[in-house]
Amino acid sequence: MITNLLLFGATGDLASDLLLPALAALRATGRIGDDFTVIGTARDDMDTKAFREHAAQSLEENASHIPIEHREALTQSLRYQAGDATKAEDVAALVREAGDGPLVAYLALPPALFIPCITALAAADLSAGSRVALEKPFGEDLDSAVELNRVLAGLLGSADDEAAYRIDHALGMSTVRNLLDLRLNDPFLAAIWDAQHIERVDVLWEEDDPLEGRAGYYDSAGALKDVVQNHMLRVLAVVAMEPPAGPGEQEVKEAKVDALRAARAPQGDDAASRTRRARWAAGRLGDADVPAYVDEEGVDPSRETETFAEVVLEIDTPRWRGTSFVLRAGKALRVRRKEVVVHLRPLRPDGPPGRLDIGIDGPTDITLTLQGSEPIILTGTPPASLPPYAHVLLDLLQGGSALAVSSGGAEESWRLMEPVLAAWSEGRVPLVEYPAGSDGPPRLLG
Incomplete structure (x- = not known):
């Protein structure tokens, strides 16, 4: 160590x-x-x-x-x-x-x-x-991420594992680590984890807080760069990866990169129907009045920074063709939700749909809900003994790489989001507004 x-x-x-x-x-x-x-x-x-x-x-x-x-x-x-x-x-x-x-x-x-x-x-x-x-962020776009990897490899001898350790604390969250364990070892999930049984997967990072003094960073980043391009794609990779070729850390990391490599982001005119960007207007959070985002100190309204982002992805593998993956993040929303919601197809044409709710950051249980029935807790996650950063630091100090982001993962994340950013900058997707304290703008799916 x-x-x-x-x-x-x-x-x-x-x-x-x-x-x-x-x-x-x-x-x-x-x-x-x-x-x-x-x-x-x-x-x-x-x-x-x-x-x-x-x-x-x-x-x-x-x-x-x-x-x-x-x-x-x-x-x-x-x-x-x-x-x-x-x-x-x-x-x-x-x-x-x-x-x-x-x-x-x-x-x-x-x-x-x-x-x-x-x-x-x-x-x-x-x-x-x-x-x-x-x-994070590992670069500001794909070109700079590739350049960073090149410098790491050239100056430190390796862009991965041995010398370089890219930190995304989402990988240290106990529930994300538990989700990875379930993907690797749970026979129930393995039996239903495909497009035949799953219609849609929502990865949610919805927050009920406003900027909290972060305008200096946030106004130049926005929701897409702040959490979708990194935290949420890390979670998506765990959800969508194929069973790794072996039990080692490197095989698991390669499986996650392969999942991102197979993902397809909307481009050009498709972005209008497969992505959404919005920012909050004046409203109320709890008992407090909240000014519009553009009136927050340190915000430049001309940047048109989004505080809500939604992107629908497809994953082009035999396992997932026909399943939609929705990434949705927002700030100043009515309810705080950080979870993966798996929408199950009915077992028969007239049967009820079901869903699995996999909490990422409170609540952290895994529950199964069938239409018309009470939720059933399948797995209760005990309180974490260490904060996420402690897990990441321990992995780092012990010479591991299980909780690190690979060079390929960093590059693939930018590859997926660059077409969305380009469509937004070209004005193909309008910037809409939602009141602070609301559920946000209408959803693209469901």
Whole structure:
């Protein structure tokens, strides 16, 4: 297990809100011990004492449920050294500070800094067995994703697994990991998992919160790039993949990439009937009035950024021909739902349709519902003992790749979404509105 973590962007929101709490959870459960050290770096002019105080405050705000002795033990493992992630001399000094042995360089940085930072790391003579972790998005389009993979392969020796680890925390969610286990091992699902039994699959990432101060990022991304192109396609790949050729991590990753490679996104004029984009108008969420998206601080209305995206895909394999896959994401909606809904065909022409609801992030049960009957809980998912980022970090530190996004997966995700983005930018799909606190615009299917 790698016990040295070099954390770029250590004073940013990602580190404060998610990474440090995940490390505290690993410390509290004994996954990391006294030999584990973190060297935080950013451009902020502070020393180790100030960084530890910053981390302690972040943990108090975001991980207060973890006993204070474990939070304090983590903060004592932190050191800080200011530096520029794009300068070779600064990065080399940080690597020397980390000492001998392999390390994980975690790039909690804006994507524009990935290639300069990786280039600096490659010149810093990393010890054998070191790894570089990158946060999504992996590029801004297909061309930049391919270029990022090329740089990773050229400078680190491999674009996958051994050195590069692409992080999408959705793969660390306990229910997504359980879904993968069900796909691999459950005979009931295996018997019905095809177009003969399944009419449609909905992957939903519907949120009842507005921007929460994220306008600076969100207004340049939108719902499609923010969650559809990454989180939701990761879930889709698990749902749609063929049984892997073997039990290993690489075979499973190849099966997921093959599922995305077989997917067909609407293009050109088809996008008008197979995709939808919308943004919220003024409305109410609970007891609070919510202004229109365009009136949120930091939003540029001329960008026409969508806060709701819906895309219908087809998967061109013998298993799935005739089944539609719907990806739907939105913000400021009436109800929060993150789940996979499997719409079952009736067993006889006059029989009732059924559905499987597979919760991703609350509720997290798997339930079967037949028309006219009460839902039946098939699988109850116990509360997760670790947050998603803790599972991902543990996989990363232990040298695994089960929860990483492969180079092929990163590229295929952009291949699928680029035609949709192109159709939207060409005005083939109008931008409609829905009131905040509503169910969103009318659905394309169902």
